[in-house]
Amino acid sequence: MNLVLLFAKDFIDTRKVRLEGRRFRHILEVHRVLAGDEIRVGMAGGLIGTGRITSLRDSSLEMDISLAQEPPAALPVTLVLALPRPKVLRRVVLSAAAMGVKRLILLNSYRVEKSFWQSPVLQPDSIHKQVILGLEQACDTILPEISLKPFFKPFVEDELPLLIKDTIPLVAHPAAQEQCPRNVSLPVTLVIGPEGGFIPYEIEKLTLCGLKAVHIGSRILNVETAVPFILSRLF
């Protein structure tokens, strides 16, 4: 937690917050603050600044908040991921939020196991928790928008054409001929397949829609590694 993310409900006064639970314990046990210490905080959806600890109790603390700085720039990307297995999804959401992805779409695909869509990890609360952890890690305050698309074909036919407008539309595909571009200057729509990859029908639908299939070398990376690897190359 390199920044403590604050929400409207934490405020007990215009410039004063009271924290309990996870954030309280983390500030106490990891940051090991004393009254008077300052820590980095950020208002969800807003500015970054400092919190000065004014009181420490058994199960809560209070801070005076002063906010001044803009959060870091977002990554100009829409990331479309074939829904990963729940354990992986948790980490990918955290990592994408930390890198500054602001639009994440979780898509069905032939090789996505049906049970993944029933996972409690997909519940809004659970996703929200990973997002918060990612933003706190990266000192960001802007929550990404995450949406679920459990039907591949209507998404690709009806929604993807609009999404890719004015972006570089890419699908990461180990068998592609072309290399993933580096250091681009336009926003990107990046689609990444499931373990085992998209099936030929899906690649065909995506390329028909206008996406260019690109590879990142002969090594096939798992989604947790591929996401930072490709985003770092692009921007």
Place this chain on the structure above:
Amino acid sequence: MNLVLLFAKDFIDTRKVRLEGRRFRHILEVHRVLAGDEIRVGMAGGLIGTGRITSLRDSSLEMDISLAQEPPAALPVTLVLALPRPKVLRRVVLSAAAMGVKRLILLNSYRVEKSFWQSPVLQPDSIHKQVILGLEQACDTILPEISLKPFFKPFVEDELPLLIKDTIPLVAHPAAQEQCPRNVSLPVTLVIGPEGGFIPYEIEKLTLCGLKAVHIGSRILNVETAVPFILSRLF
């Protein structure tokens, strides 16, 4: 498993292997092979090729092996990581092996919890297992060399100066002034700190040794995300 990694002990004849256990079950349950099918295999430390299933039994299978292709190029990097927490270590070893890191050094640092050094995940068998999973993921056959350096100062004073010779020596440090270089043409020695970062004394020792502190933007990434992010930027 995009490639089945084979070891000398799997061979029952010059060109014939018998597999049981994890690899057998994976080939049967995930690849869903039938006798006569071909799958991608690689000889640990050697060439890549195909295995043609010649027999499938209840708990083992046999394949005729033919090897012809070189494994993918290694990443020209020595990766030095402050020892991550055990759960993270497992994933980082897998991911580093998949990306083609061939020399990984796990280093102590002030902010590494002492208990991490006692973790069963550091046992050679456990590390070996993650390496194999990483190579199988990325279709590589060359095992990385992984070494443990539980003493920061003697490593940095006595070993690091030799290691960084003829390389670009970098330490990833959020507070650095200079940006991490992109797309370099020399080998790199890359040092990445623990959660919470290196302490100032450690950064001073590393920079005195000749390492340049570099950042990857204002976002602080966790080690699992930072490793692919930085390696992708460098090469």
